[in-house]
Amino acid sequence: MSVKYIPVQWNWNKYIYDAVMLLGAGLFLYVFLYAAPGILSHERPINAQVHNARAFGACAFVMLTVILCIGPLARLDPRFLPLLYNRRHFGVMTAFVAITHAGYIVDWYFAFSASNKYEALLFANTSYGQLAGFPFEVFGIFALFTLILLAATSHDFWMKFLSPPVWKRIHYLIYPAYLSVVAHVSFGILQDQQNHVFTAIFVGGALAVGVLHLLAALKDRRTDAATSTAAADWVEVCDVAEMNDGFAKIRLLANGERVAVYLNEGRLSAISNSCAHQNGPLGEGRIIDCLVTCPWHGFQYDVTNGRSPAPFTEKVPTYNLKMDGTAVFVDPRANPPGTYVEPLRLRDGTTS
Amino acid sequence: MKQNRGPFFVGYLPAPEALRGFLLAVCVLFVAGLAGFGLAIGVAQDDPGDGAFRFDYGRQTVTGVVELTPYPLLRVTEGNEHIPAGHTLILAGTGKTNVESRAIPLEGQLAQVSGVMLQRGALDMLQLRGGRNGISAAEGAVTPMETVSLGRWKLAGEICDGKCLAGAMRPGRGLAHKACANLCLLGKVPPVFVSSQPVEGSEFLLITGPDGTHLPEKAYHYVAQFVSLEGEVERRGDLLVLRLDPETLEVLQ
Numbered sequence: 001m002s003v004k005y006i007p008v009q010w011n012w013n014k015y016i017y018d019a020v021m022l023l024g025a026g027l028f029l030y031v032f033l034y035a036a037p038g039i040l041s042h043e044r045p046i047n048a049q050v051h052n053a054r055a056f057g058a059c060a061f062v063m064l065t066v067i068l069c070i071g072p073l074a075r076l077d078p079r080f081l082p083l084l085y086n087r088r089h090f091g092v093m094t095a096f097v098a099i100t101h102a103g104y105i106v107d108w109y110f111a112f113s114a115s116n117k118y119e120a121l122l123f124a125n126t127s128y129g130q131l132a133g134f135p136f137e138v139f140g141i142f143a144l145f146t147l148i149l150l151a152a153t154s155h156d157f158w159m160k161f162l163s164p165p166v167w168k169r170i171h172y173l174i175y176p177a178y179l180s181v182v183a184h185v186s187f188g189i190l191q192d193q194q195n196h197v198f199t200a201i202f203v204g205g206a207l208a209v210g211v212l213h214l215l216a217a218l219k220d221r222r223t224d225a226a227t228s229t230a231a232a233d234w235v236e237v238c239d240v241a242e243m244n245d246g247f248a249k250i251r252l253l254a255n256g257e258r259v260a261v262y263l264n265e266g267r268l269s270a271i272s273n274s275c276a277h278q279n280g281p282l283g284e285g286r287i288i289d290c291l292v293t294c295p296w297h298g299f300q301y302d303v304t305n306g307r308s309p310a311p312f313t314e315k316v317p318t319y320n321l322k323m324d325g326t327a328v329f330v331d332p333r334a335n336p337p338g339t340y341v342e343p344l345r346l347r348d349g350t351t352s
Numbered sequence: 353m354k355q356n357r358g359p360f361f362v363g364y365l366p367a368p369e370a371l372r373g374f375l376l377a378v379c380v381l382f383v384a385g386l387a388g389f390g391l392a393i394g395v396a397q398d399d400p401g402d403g404a405f406r407f408d409y410g411r412q413t414v415t416g417v418v419e420l421t422p423y424p425l426l427r428v429t430e431g432n433e434h435i436p437a438g439h440t441l442i443l444a445g446t447g448k449t450n451v452e453s454r455a456i457p458l459e460g461q462l463a464q465v466s467g468v469m470l471q472r473g474a475l476d477m478l479q480l481r482g483g484r485n486g487i488s489a490a491e492g493a494v495t496p497m498e499t500v501s502l503g504r505w506k507l508a509g510e511i512c513d514g515k516c517l518a519g520a521m522r523p524g525r526g527l528a529h530k531a532c533a534n535l536c537l538l539g540k541v542p543p544v545f546v547s548s549q550p551v552e553g554s555e556f557l558l559i560t561g562p563d564g565t566h567l568p569e570k571a572y573h574y575v576a577q578f579v580s581l582e583g584e585v586e587r588r589g590d591l592l593v594l595r596l597d598p599e600t601l602e603v604l605q
Contacts, residue, residue, distance in 0.1 A: 014363070024387070028386040028389060036391060036394025037394075044404050054393075062389050079374050085361070109521075113535050113538070115535070124534045124535040129573075188527070189528045192526035247357065
């Protein structure tokens with residue numbers, strides 16, 4: 001959370017995250033560039049520029065694959081949520097690795113002619129009407145520009161400037177970008193491989209991304225089925241005995257909104273389940289220091305009014321609650337973001 | 353839904369102790385995994401072959417008769433250790449350029465050429481130095497050079513740019529290299545057909561368009577693919593020249 005924009009709000013977790021990320025990417029490149037050639041028994045080495053391009057290209061693919069696995073992994077097992085926390089740094093680093101790959105390619109394959117190398121990149125191969133020999137470079141160009149766009153707009157300033165829904169839609173471009181990378185590799189280097197180790201890693205990585213997203217989607221669908229409610233003036237949430245202090249019950253309302261009903265020190269309050277930052281699931285967080293804390297990036301809200309504590313300004317909608325016996329009911333009509341709602345005080349002995 | 357009542361991570365707070373072991377294991381797995389992938393992919397690179405610039409030979413200077421196919425050739429009459437007399441040398445410029453503007457005025461004449469050699473097995477090429485240092489008229493009588501027609505052939509193989517194939521780039525052929533090859537061919541770098549079966553003992557044939565033209569643009573779509581084609585083959589010294597009939601180009605699966 002930040003009240004003003006600074007390039008990076010560093011903390012120890014971010015330092016550790018970035019150090020591990022840099023160490024991993026650095027080791028990948030070092031081993032590929034300096035250890036592997038000694039093991040290869042080629043009569044003459046691969047051109048250094050081609051070798052470098054392959055190293056950075058393969059590294060970018062592996063990094064992007066890991067990045068795209070983090071989201072569904074965190075949905076399937078909350079222990080992976082810390083990997084989500086600073087993922088944008090991972091993405092920015094991946095964009096730089098991909099730019100380096102593209103730089104080696106353009107400066108080698110498309111240089112040395114009478115034409116401008118960037119123009120040559122676009123006109124050298126125009127066999128768009130065929131699969132074998134298709135100009136796979138266009139897939140790489142699309143993916144690269146998308147990665148650059150996402151990296152350039154990754155800062156919270158852009159999310160505020162563009163609004164979270166627009167920002168989120170833009171950043172969903174990571175999926176077409178990944179598909180484009182898959183096409184770039186499939187129509188490019190895979191067409192020439194005699195040794196299929198990279199093919200196996202590539203297919204395994206792409207499959208891992210697909211399967212993890214599928215599993216996460218199935219889990220979300222099961223969750224939605226278990227938490228969905230029919231349209232009504234007051235929607236039953238649960239029996240109060242099922243609630244735990246500091247935690248929430250989430251219900252999917254008939255209008256598609258999700259509400260998080262929290263029990264906080266013997267009192268019930270309800271706010272939107274969507275964090276104003278990146279739509280993180282507030283109901284899967286918990287109350288820390290009397291504030292609902294988002295499990296994704298730690299944004300916090302007063303559970304009674306949906307407002308972030310001063311000097312922060314984020315607000316989420318609140319909901320009215322009532323009880324009928326021990327059953328908790330929520331009014332599905334949300335209050336405007338930041339509206340105070342008097343918490344429902346429970347009688348002693350009504351919760352677990 | 354089932355509540356997660358396990359350790360709860362907040363980015364700006366110290367990681368919960370109960371989560372630290374798991375996170376440490378993830379970090380170790382991530383770093384080791386990336387290093388492992390780097391090694392696995394790095395050692396799986398295919399051998400690019402023996403083609404290379406032969407800088408170790410030093411600058412090569414030989415004399416011969418210039419011919420245009422239209423790609424320039426030199427029928428060597430006075431050779432050296434690496435380029436013997438009787439050899440037919442394909443001529444190229446630096447980078448993705450040709451030497452036609454310098455070779456055309458010397459067609460059919462005796463000339464001295466100088467440059468660095470590229471060599472891949474039986475295929476070689478000379479990358480000429482700039483200007484008159486690369487090619488200039490030589491004194492002496494021109495020996496008549498024979499061109500022997502070998503008739504029409506149907507061949508299977510790959511159209512490549514001759515310079516990258518000969519070793520300017522390693523690897524210098526294949527579909528991943530197609531755009532680079534096309535750019536060379538657009539620069540009128542001599543193209544070479546790599547036949548799947550030797551033709552009169554030769555695996556490499558200089559390939560041109562029909563009737564003394566450059567490789568037609570239609571053929572660019574077939575570059576780097578396994579194709580079948582037909583054309584007239586002629587022998588110029590120890591080099592075979594294939595005059596492509598572009599209507600016969602066909603991709604083979």
